[in-house]
Amino acid sequence: MGEQNKIIINNNELSFKSGETILEVAKRYNIDLPTLCHLKGSVPTGRCGICVVEIQGMDNLRAACATKAENSMIVFTESKAVVDTRKKVIKEFLSMGNHNCAVSRPSGNDWTHFQMKVQADDNSAELCPAWGDCRLQDLAYRYQVTGEKPAAPYQTDPMEIVNPFIIRDSSRCILCGKCVKACREIQVNDAIDFDNADAPKKIIAGDNKPLKDSECVFCGECIQACPVGALVEKDARFDRGWQEKKIKTTCTYCGVGCQIYLHVKDNIITRVTGVEGVAPNYGSLCVKGRFGFNFVSSPERLTKPLIKENGKLREAEWDEALDLVASKLSQIKKDHGPDSIGVLTSARMSNEDNYIAQKFARAVLKTNNIDHCARL
């Protein structure tokens, strides 16, 4: 036996850990191996057939996600056979549904004519909301594949729009099953499944009911997993991702401390996604953490200090408000002693805010009457 745990991918000798799949090894070495249905943390199925690779000495191509790396294995990720197969798979996907993006060759040469035709063909009378943020479209460009108008009518169920968060459009679904895995194997909510395990035609919730009447709790894991335009966020469906800034931060709801990206355009949070591959949440979020941020730009936010006069609050400038607070607190401290004042700091604020609040109570007011809502 030669050296242990060495695999050769595209003529590069690479080491691997026992039990790793070819896809995992390739990812670790930044080899760009395309996937559609693969979802980290779930059991790979090789269902979509995009990640196929050629292994020397084997007759058939193998799905890299579902094939374990073996010693002395010689793998090619972009051989002619691989590329031909991928092209075929991509063409099939493009042709199985309403994939009307620019990769479909227009019948005329006129761009406007093409756009008009797309709109007329599209039973939702819209361009695909995932345009520009679609893994299938990316692959169609990468492998220069054009789709054809589907021969048989594709899924023509109306779009599901009856819940406040998620739009489901089965006409754009490629049945890769990634959403089912996200729901079943990551969040373990089991709200959605294929309608038929052997010959699936669509993804259904419960016994084919709207999400709002199913076990779905709107965590949105399925949206984040969907590689195409079949599952999109209702409020953000027409946002163009490339116009947004993404800022990584920590969620402000429960104590789990999920790592999130706030997507921002024009000083507005347009949507929120989970940060993949990072503890503690590894990309997962809940309904509040994904959809509950309208409060930030709410018109009800306070924008000016307020002072109560004759029983009513009126707007004031900072100087007036802060001088009033400082003089009243100083006076009360002088008249009744430091322990006549209490400070309630907050479990919602940052460590820095809390530190300053307790320093203020202890060093300035000279009281230990400082507490927060931990018990409530």
Place this chain on the structure above:
Amino acid sequence: MTNTIGDIETADMILVTGSNTTENHPVLSSFVKRAVKFRSAKLVVVDPRKIKLVEYADKWIRQAVGTDVVWINGLMHVIIKEALFNKTFVNDRTEGFEELKKTVEKFTPEHVEKITGIAKEDIIEIARMYATAKAASILYCMGITQHICGTDNVKSLANLSMLCGHMGKPGTGVNPLRGQNNVQGACDMGGLPVVFTAYQPVSNPDAVKKMENAWGVTGISTSPGLTATEMIPKAHDGIIKSLYIIGENPLVSDPDLNHAEKCFEDLEFLVVQDLFLTETAQKADVVLPSTCFAEKDGTFSNTERRVQRVRKAVEGPGDAKIDWAITCDIASRMGYPMSYNSSEDIFEEIRIVTPSYAGITYDRIDKTGIHWPCPSIDHPGTPILHSAQFTRGKGLFHAIDFIPPAEEPDNEYPLNLTTGRVIYQYHTGTMTRKTEGLNERAPESFVEITQKDADKYNVKNGKKVRVISRRGEIEVIVQISPKAVDGTVFIPFHYAEAAANRLTNGRLDPIAKIPEYKVCAVKLAS
């Protein structure tokens, strides 16, 4: 948490009690569900309500509300009697075992059944499951703590865990799930009346000296302060004259609200600093507009003690300012200049006076947070606590007897009320109720009740009913639900217009001063 969130998936047995995990910590609940579904971990849920997590459990035990010390002592009785406890751990790492043994002696399965309503066979079965598991994790939340015996409940769980040596190793531990983003951090930072940062007691002269030196002041008080739940009643007594409330809404979240409102009337001067004109801010003499998490830089410390970055993504509205800058400005105007250029500047000061944070810097946590204690810059952080020894050296068993709830049902108020949250809303709703979609899913308050009790008290599903306690009344929609247990109703506390806390009891745990939100007596009237 003594252990990490990721660690839950490595447990062989998970005991969840007093935590409606799928609704209050949904992402964390998926770790529990995956452990059960894909790693064959055993799950036991001890909860009076048939919560969603029960569907995933091997065993669901329904205790009478407020009887937690009894069933936990019952488990320890069985474990000691059957000699299933971890003798090595008990000998080497703990003290007080004999006292514990004596106390739990009377908690026979028969005795436990009588008080808790849990079948004696179930007590024996889960005792064996927990004691014989390779690694068993305990997860708990406010269902354990929000009782007059909350401290006792927590100590009892710690006893159980030490008895079986399920501590200090992966997949074990006693793990409280923090309900708000930075409860952990607010405590770590000394936002408590008896401790400075990192739990350094205000009664310790060395700690006081250290802070006085760091802050350049003298005369820091060494007497313990009042908790939030004490300050507000003390306003009524004329002892507290003024409150400066930052980012809290006690006039929805406090117990016995009708009384709390009266207390607020007695304040001489109230300052509220918040995002919104909350129920509490409306009572203020001065309201100061602050920025929210998305508008500031800083850090939060999560339930597993992981210190993580918060980054500014958008500008705040109008003249709103970051909380610390407002507080500093007040301090300066009171003759103690406080000024910092950035949140990071403050964090650098925190590191100096906070041993458990000393090794953490913004640079180090840029990509991934670090678990405290992290005493030095080259320390990797501490994902699992108590692995070699406890903070005090040996783990001390606390022999604990049972105290019944402060208010139990009687002829006039025949039902138990327990309060909590729903998945689509958060705390007093000041944030979540600004998102229409969440309101569409959970628009209004309700009282969850069994079919049997609904029939008994003649109330109809979907119809309004008045719920009345000795302290107040509210009107809510009846929701007949299989989650409920006969004799106990549940009401979420998010909704100010039908605030469950008009009903709750202000009686406190004598040590932690936590109110007994989880049990009080009510009646229904149409």
